[in-house]
Amino acid sequence: MILAGGQARRMGGGDKGLRAVAGQSLLGRVIDRLAPQAAPLAINANGDPARFAGFGLPVLADSVAGFPGPLAGVLAGLDWAAGLGAGAIVTAAADTPFFPTDLVARLATAAGPSGLALAAVDEGGRVRPQPTFGLWPVALRDDLRAALAGGLRKVVLWTGAHGAGLAVWPAAGAPFFNVNTPEDLALAERMAAP
DSSP states (O other): EEOOOOOOOTTTOOOGSEEEEEEEEEEHHHHHTTTSSSSSSSEEEEEEGGGGGGGGEEEEOOOSSOOOOOOOHHHHHHHHHHHOOOEEEEEEEOOTTOOOTHHHHHHHHOOOOOOOEEEEEEETTEEEEEEEEEEGGGGGGGHHHHHHHHOOOOOOHHHHHHTTTEEEETTTTTTTTOSSSSSHHHHHHHHHHH
16 A cells, blocks of 8 residues: 555645656655565545556545544555455555665564564664554454544554564665655655666
8 A cells, every 4th residue: 555645735735646756756666666565556545536547556545534644544555455355454655765675575574463563764773663664454454443533643652552563674775765845855866866
């Protein structure tokens, strides 16, 4: 599940995933990295799904109103996966074009007792979770739905309550660099250069 449901306020609005870096959209770069690791893929986004038609993937809107954040996108993915008979989903953010090519394998290895795992970065001894990159078991979807209905919005509070494992990468190379501002977009352009 590619999470593309944010409002991109710091970018001036619109769909960050449709912004280009070195001639390719951020979303296209994310698809290229995730497709060899997991299938089938879908996009979580709100509004008119036609704007993503060129990618040929299902577009799933949040089932919880009011842009409650990435957990709503996770829930949309879990509901979709349940309909497919899948046991889990992996999420990646649409604005993070350089995430690791071993994401899914490392998340699966790090999964906690519930099957839940988040990616994280070790910043010199401080481990910082990357809450939009995770392995989410379908069995937890009703619990997540109840948590969202109760007002929970912070990913790490919910994942912590379920004993999520952490797949940790070193900070070197900025493996989870995400594009939030026009300045970030310019930096991503430089990072994508050969």
